[in-house]
Amino acid sequence: xxxxxxxxxxxxxxxxxxxxxxxxxxxxxxxxxxxxxxxxxxxxxxxxxxxxxxxxxxxxxxxxxxxxxxxxxxxxxxxxxxxxxxxxxxxxxxxxxxxxxxxxxxxxxxxxxxxxxxxxxxxxxxxxxxxxxxxxxxxxxxxxxxxxxxxxxxxxxxxxxxxxxxxxxxxxxxxxxxxxxxxxxxxxxxxxxxxxxxxxxxxxxxxxxxxxxxxxxxxxxxxxxxxxxxxxxxxxxxxxxxxxxxxxxxxxxxxxxxxxxxxxxxxxxxxxxxxxxxxxxxxxxxxxxxxxxxxxxxxxxxxxxxxxxxxxxxxxxxxxxxxxxxxxxxxxxxxxxxxxxxxxxxxxxxxxxxxxxxxxxxxxxxxxxxxxxxxxxxxxxxxxxxxxxxxxxxxxxxxxxxxxxxxxxxxxxxxxxxxxxxxxxxxxxxxxxxxxxxxxxxxxxxxxxxxxxxxxxxxxxxxx
Amino acid sequence: xxxxxxxxxxxxxxxxxxxxxxxxxxxxxxxxxxxxxxxxxxxxxxxxxxxxxxxxxxxxxxxxxxxxxxxxxxxxxxxxxxxxxxxxxxxxxxxxxxxxxxxxxxxxxxxxxxxxxxxxxxxxxxxxxxxxxxxxxxxxxxxxxxxxxxxxxxxxxxxxxxxxxxxxxxxxxxxxxxxxxxxxxxxxxxxxxxxxxxxxxxxxxxxxxxxxxxxxxxxxxxxxxxxxxxxxxxxxxxxxxxxxxxxxxxxxxxxxxxxxxxxxxxxxxxxxxxxxxxxxxxxxxxxxxxxxxxxxxxxxxxxxxxxxxxxxxxxxxxxxxxxxxxxxxxxxxxxxxxxxxxxxxxxxxxxxxxxxxxxxxxxxxxxxxxxxxxxxxxxxxxxxxxxxxxxxxxxxxxxxxxxxxxxxxxxxxxxxxxxxxxxxxxxxxxxxxxxxxxxxxxxxxxxxxxxxxxxxxxxxxxxx
Ligand SMILES: Cc1cc2nc3c(=O)[nH]c(=O)nc-3n(C[C@H](O)[C@H](O)[C@H](O)COP(=O)(O)OP(=O)(O)OC[C@H]3O[C@@H](n4cnc5c(N)ncnc54)[C@H](O)[C@@H]3O)c2cc1C
Ligand SMILES: Cc1cc2nc3c(=O)[nH]c(=O)nc-3n(C[C@H](O)[C@H](O)[C@H](O)COP(=O)(O)OP(=O)(O)OC[C@H]3O[C@@H](n4cnc5c(N)ncnc54)[C@H](O)[C@@H]3O)c2cc1C
Numbered sequence: 013x014x015x016x017x018x019x020x021x022x023x024x025x026x027x028x029x030x031x032x033x034x035x036x037x038x039x040x041x042x043x044x045x046x047x048x049x050x051x052x053x054x055x056x057x058x059x060x061x062x063x064x065x066x067x068x069x070x071x072x073x074x075x076x077x078x079x080x081x082x083x084x085x086x087x088x089x090x091x092x093x094x095x096x097x098x099x100x101x102x103x104x105x106x107x108x109x110x111x112x113x114x115x116x117x118x119x120x121x122x123x124x125x126x127x128x129x130x131x132x133x134x135x136x137x138x139x140x141x142x143x144x145x146x147x148x149x150x151x152x153x154x155x156x157x158x159x160x161x162x163x164x165x166x167x168x169x170x171x172x173x174x175x176x177x178x179x180x181x182x183x184x185x186x187x188x189x190x191x192x193x194x195x196x197x198x199x200x201x202x203x204x205x206x207x208x209x210x211x212x213x214x215x216x217x218x219x220x221x222x223x224x225x226x227x228x229x230x231x232x233x234x235x236x237x238x239x240x241x242x243x244x245x246x247x248x249x250x251x252x253x254x255x256x257x258x259x260x261x262x263x264x265x266x267x268x269x270x271x272x273x274x275x276x277x278x279x280x281x282x283x284x285x286x287x288x289x290x291x292x293x294x295x296x297x298x299x300x301x302x303x304x305x306x307x308x309x310x311x312x313x314x315x316x317x318x319x320x321x322x323x324x325x326x327x328x329x330x331x332x333x334x335x336x337x338x339x340x341x342x343x344x345x346x347x348x349x350x351x352x353x354x355x356x357x358x359x360x361x362x363x364x365x366x367x368x369x370x371x372x373x374x375x376x377x378x379x380x381x382x383x384x385x386x387x388x389x390x391x392x393x394x395x396x397x398x399x400x401x402x403x404x405x406x407x408x409x410x411x412x413x414x415x416x417x418x419x420x421x422x423x424x425x426x427x428x429x430x431x432x433x434x435x436x437x438x439x440x441x442x443x444x445x446x447x448x449x450x451x452x453x454x455x456x457x458x459x460x461x462x463x464x465x466x467x468x469x470x471x472x473x474x475x476x
Numbered sequence: 477x478x479x480x481x482x483x484x485x486x487x488x489x490x491x492x493x494x495x496x497x498x499x500x501x502x503x504x505x506x507x508x509x510x511x512x513x514x515x516x517x518x519x520x521x522x523x524x525x526x527x528x529x530x531x532x533x534x535x536x537x538x539x540x541x542x543x544x545x546x547x548x549x550x551x552x553x554x555x556x557x558x559x560x561x562x563x564x565x566x567x568x569x570x571x572x573x574x575x576x577x578x579x580x581x582x583x584x585x586x587x588x589x590x591x592x593x594x595x596x597x598x599x600x601x602x603x604x605x606x607x608x609x610x611x612x613x614x615x616x617x618x619x620x621x622x623x624x625x626x627x628x629x630x631x632x633x634x635x636x637x638x639x640x641x642x643x644x645x646x647x648x649x650x651x652x653x654x655x656x657x658x659x660x661x662x663x664x665x666x667x668x669x670x671x672x673x674x675x676x677x678x679x680x681x682x683x684x685x686x687x688x689x690x691x692x693x694x695x696x697x698x699x700x701x702x703x704x705x706x707x708x709x710x711x712x713x714x715x716x717x718x719x720x721x722x723x724x725x726x727x728x729x730x731x732x733x734x735x736x737x738x739x740x741x742x743x744x745x746x747x748x749x750x751x752x753x754x755x756x757x758x759x760x761x762x763x764x765x766x767x768x769x770x771x772x773x774x775x776x777x778x779x780x781x782x783x784x785x786x787x788x789x790x791x792x793x794x795x796x797x798x799x800x801x802x803x804x805x806x807x808x809x810x811x812x813x814x815x816x817x818x819x820x821x822x823x824x825x826x827x828x829x830x831x832x833x834x835x836x837x838x839x840x841x842x843x844x845x846x847x848x849x850x851x852x853x854x855x856x857x858x859x860x861x862x863x864x865x866x867x868x869x870x871x872x873x874x875x876x877x878x879x880x881x882x883x884x885x886x887x888x889x890x891x892x893x894x895x896x897x898x899x900x901x902x903x904x905x906x907x908x909x910x911x912x913x914x915x916x917x918x919x920x921x922x923x924x925x926x927x928x929x930x931x932x933x934x935x936x937x938x939x940x
Contacts, residue, residue: 145718380717
């Protein structure tokens with residue numbers, strides 16, 4: 013890698029090599045995981061470049077390719093698995109300057125990748141009364157490109173399924189890292205080459221996404237004295253196709269009382285809380301549904317607020333914000349990502365609760381999968397050791413719950429522990445030197461990896 | 477009943493007693509059923525009154541109550557079970573003059589009952605880019621009040637479920653038939669008192685309904701060489717939460733070749749056809765989905781039409797329009813209304829096909845029920861005798877398919893063969909003399925009816 017030559021060639025762009033800011037832009041929310049924290053805390057790039065347009069993206073890629081400099085993409089660095097961290101150093105390409113909205117049509121938007129999701133929603137809302145179908149709970153800071161390349165779903169998935177489900181992405185424009193970078197426009201099955209590929213095989217420079225109508229979603233919180241009822245309430249509510257909701261989050265006690273500061277005084281230690289975002293015109297039906305659950309108490313609704321301190325929007329208590337709030341209060345907490353599906357998913361959850369007791373605190377997110385309501389679990393874990401964490405994962409799998417391990421920095425280990433042939437094939441074509449976000453795709457480095465232990469990228473630059 | 481006194485008192489309203497037009501306005505699409513045709517063909521009211529506003533509705537009800545004149549509501553008379561037919565004669569109250577749209581908001585509309593559904597959709601679309609969540613395939617002629625009082629779902633139910641599911645109706649304003657009629661505003665559980673009650677216990681004078689975004693839906697037709705694949709294609713497509721569709725209709729061969737005139741030359745006798753309405757921004761994903769079904773051929777898409785004669789919108793081949801087109805070609809055909817649900821609903825359909833052969837031609841409509849995709853069947857039946865029809869129904873029930881019998885004119889027999897306690901209780905309150913649409917609610921006439929034979933209303937005015 014010829015760093016100096018690359019930096020010199022790129023000096024006319026927005027380039028930053030101040031150590032403190034390079035270090036800041038080399039990190040994401042990997043520290044959610046004690047496992048990743050122990051391994052990646054020292055990771056740092058050599059410089060950060062922030063292209064203003066696709067031509068500059070191409071220039072960066074061509075130059076870094078010529079000088080064998082690794083390039084790791086960065087949106088806002090809110091990913092949780094070190095996805096955006098430059099394991100082998102080199103260049104971090106920051107997308108913040110590419111934040112334009114190109115076209116808004118009924119049902120879709122075309123934009124650049126670096127725009128902050130909340131800003132994008134504000135623009136489509138103002139100009140067309142529409143918003144994204146789904147956003148991560150980090151919408152206020154995360155970029156849309158980072159969501160497409162590193163996210164999986166979130167607020168809105170209760171209605172629309174996961175981000176990679178057919179129809180939730182329309183088109184991605186991608187630049188390859190070759191001697192002469194090429195531009196691809198991907199639709200259909202080809203979208204899977206680069207969506208959720210952590211930027212390992214191309215740079216997304218334009219995104220076309222479907223839009224849904226924007227409503228003034230109402231945040232409501234419902235407390236239940238027992239957890240199985242709360243979980244059932246959430247699942248049955250998600251099954252009500254006529255009640256338009258955008259979020260159904262179930263937090264086992266004592267999450268709300270202990271970790272949600274603004275909930276203090278409104279919930280007890282024993283309260284299990286369901287957070288729901290409801291369309292205004294669905295509030296009457298939601299109210300009717302609620303009366304069928306005699307033990308459920310609506311403790312807050314943002315359209316008739318009666319808490320002295322505004323708790324803020326519901327979604328910033330959901331998805332990985334639940335974890336964030338818990339870690340802030342108790343740094344010993346970490347989490348797991350679980351999928352409970354199949355005909356008996358509520359019983360699976362109960363069996364797991366019975367087995368673990370307070371070592372785990374359940375946090376469920378209702379979503380759609382193949383036309384069914386399922387729960388994604390972002391279980392809070394009282395962390396002790398890595399060995400115990402692995403054991404907890406094994407027990408979940410034995411009980412029929414699927415785990416997406418958030419304590420791994422590779423695509424495969426965070427996914428289904430198998431090679432995505434489409435991503436790998438496209439990497440061969442689009443990144444022949446293997447310079448894009450190195451160390452994140454095991455299949456590229458070690459094709460016959462057996463997953464029996466945590467993968468450790470050989471090119472990981474050692475701590476100085 | 478003192479007809480002359482009632483007519484005299486109402487003479488200053490829009491009142492019609494010309495025999496030909498009274499007879500026309502006393503009939504609906506009951507003739508779809510040979511069973512009802514044999515029983516109701518002679519039914520005729522004494523006069524028709526068309527109130528211009530709620531005050532006139534109240535005046536009609538007060539007057540007819542005073543003179544013991546039955547009142548049967550009429551929207552557009554497109555119902556299929558004689559719902560709008562005045563079995564005991566008397567007054568038909570026609571709602572065509574009450575067709576105003578009162579308010580349009582994000583996600584909802586408030587209107588009068590007499591407006592034609594297509595006109596309502598055109599107004600909400602023009603003013604707000606929104607349309608009704610669901611409409612009957614008769615949207616071009618049917619009234620919204622008739623849909624709420626007599627319909628069950630339709631185009632859009634693949635996404636939103638049935639009309640009576642929570643959230644699909646917001647509010648109904650209802651006038652009772654008492655000495656001094658009262659006005660009720662129903663929301664929540666109370667909606668069930670009057671929705672799908674055939675106007676037997678109140679007159680709906682104002683309706684608040686949810687709206688969804690209006691898109692320029694694309695009509696597509698896909699042909700399959702075998703039926704089970706076509707049925708599976710439709711069900712799996714309905715499970716794709718990210719592919720926004722409004723209609724998925726599966727027509728077994730030879731429906732399309734034999735009964736859909738404009739399809740001639742484009743399909744063969746053996747083609748099973750799936751009709752799909754797709755949002756424009758969902759067309760790429762729909763195309764991707766389709767490529768996963770190698771035996772499916774897209775034979776038409778309205779955004780790139782290549783048929784010499786425009787086949788028109790897909791929904792006018794779906795729901796009960798399929799039946800209409802079949803009857804027009806072959807008057808010996810009638811139909812059944814079936815629900816296929818449960819984990820194995822596709823096999824149930826196959827078992828029924830195997831058993832009946834060409835006596836039945838399958839027609840399936842994908843819809844949501846409790847968060848699941850199911851099929852509503854509007855099976856075409858080669859009619860022979862009433863006894864055989866009853867036997868066909870019994871066999872369906874034995875095989876686990878639920879029947880809503882369209883060859884009956886009462887609420888109970890067309891539904892689950894049991895009293896709706898909420899409707900009955902409200903009728904006691906709102907129509908103490910039993911003058912509203914008499915003969916349609918068995919529970920009112922014969923509380924201990926056992927359903928072993930077809931109900932025959934004792935007050936049915938005999939043929940002259
Ligand atoms: C509190 C909290 C809550 C969260 N909630 C959710 C949630 O609800 N749902 C969810 O899916 N995730 C969630 N996340 C994870 C993360 O916030 C989201 O996925 C977010 O969308 C990432 O966006 P970003 O701009 O921060 O991406 P980054 O973290 O900067 O990048 C993510 C990945 O995308 C790559 N990348 C970025 N831009 C490009 C590009 N233009 N081309 C190619 N590759 C690119 C990066 O290299 C990296 O691998 C959460 C994280 C936190 C800390
Ligand atoms: C070809 C065809 C296709 C069809 N497709 C569908 C379909 O997809 N889905 C579906 O649900 N139905 C369908 N139907 C049935 C029917 O067309 C619809 O239910 C339609 O909405 C009825 O509206 P209408 O104005 O014609 O009602 P009408 O037939 O006039 O009345 C229906 C019932 O409502 C009562 N009523 C009318 N107005 C009021 C009021 N203001 N207050 C109280 N009661 C009132 C009447 O007394 C009657 O009992 C179809 C029928 C045909 C012939």
